Amino acid sequence: MTMRTPCIHRWPSRGFTLLEMLVMLVIAGLATAWALPAWRRQLLQGQVDRYTENLEAGLFDLKAKAGKEKISFIATPPARDSFLEPWQLVEFTKPDGTRINGSDGRLCVIEGDNDPACNADAALNPRDPDFRFLKLENTKQAREVELMIHLKGSQTTFEITPPGTINHDDVVFVVRSRHHLSMTGQPLKQRCVLLSGNGYLHRGNWNPSNSQCDSS
Secondary structure (H helix, E strand, C coil), X not given: CCCCCCCCCXXXXXXXXXXXXXXXXXXXXXXXXXXXXXXXXXXXXXXXXXXXXXXXXXXXXXXXXXXXXXXXXXXXXXXXXXXXXXXXXXCCECCCCCECCCCCCCCEEEECCCCCCXXXXXXXXXXXXXXXXXXXXXXCHHHCEEEEEXXXXXXXXXXXXXXXCCCCCCEEEEEEECCHHHCCCXXXXXXXXXXXXXXXXXXXXXXXXXXXXXXX
């Protein structure tokens, strides 16, 4: 008895048609057009968030040093309620690596025996300041953000005192991306760090409509 082998039809293989390739290219283009802005927004917001966290940690460390050294600081911002580069307000290192000696009065010791970060002869004798707002300066994030210092009323200075002490000065540090104007579809969030007169340190979102640092 002869066994008959089933006949298997083999269809010739074919590639993508021109129409299919065009459809795939359109889909890939639409996906890229959607993904790139979202990725860029996430990148820019992350830079703002990391710098804000760095600033909060620096202020916390500065208050701890004030308690350990039993000293107090007075800070006179070079500008207020205006967005500038971080080195123009709180950092002592410029983007090119040169140092600022603190002769503008941005952070001075007002109580204690320690050598202040700024003094009468600082302009004549440049040196690194002993105390800083941030432990890490001139970071990658610092070159991608802008900073504003907000003070209440006619206030021109604020104090940083040891933990547990009270003064009457509130100050808000506001951080935003240098590229905020390019994100028109979904604005980037501005972050803030509030240092209240009672020593409370709080990080949140800046609300420009009422000039408040709201909870994040």
